[in-house]
Amino acid sequence: GAGVSQSPSNKVTEKGKDVELRCDPISGHTALYWYRQSLGQGLEFLIYFQGNSAPDKSGLPSDRFSAERTGGSVSTLTIQRTQQEDSAVYLCASSLVSQTDQPQHFGDGTRLSIL
């Protein structure tokens, strides 16, 4: 079946521009997560959506970062006024929440480079 789909695969943009990253989770998965990973580093949690509940935004590094999840499916992560330190791979994952012991499934990620 279809896995988690992210777009674009790669994004190169100039410092100060806004970017939008898209994630299409596995059908039926009610939980959706955004992480970022800098080169050689571990995963940094950004934000988590679960069904219709208020998202857990505790990982967003600044108010330049925001995310939406419309209709409980597709999510968009927006970074405003990008900075060079925003360069990283942005990973999206989804999981079934209604059952226990359900792992996360990751998309291929968006590699963001800020010039």
Add this chain to the structure above:
Amino acid sequence: RKEVEQDPGPFNVPEGATVAFNCTYSNSASQSFFWYRQDCRKEPKLLMSVYSSGNEDGRFTAQLNRASQYISLLIRDSKLSDSATYLCVVNPKRAGNQFYFGTGTSLTVIP
């Protein structure tokens, strides 16, 4: 204290060797545990879930020790293709369903 801690390694082992990684977690109420594998410049992929009684999948064995709050991954008869970073993941089942990832243990299997 971090939610999940792993020895970053690197572990360099010869082909055919047995290697084990441990991961400790801080929340004693944690209920779900996983090992993920991440290849260089790729996304993490689920290797196996970790069950209370321990579980095995081919050359891979996962164990959970609740008393000491750690999980382990044992790889027998290491293959060159096992070279990767292994991530320990814990879901403490607190408010929400956030997963906590360790920073990973790097394994290189040498011919």
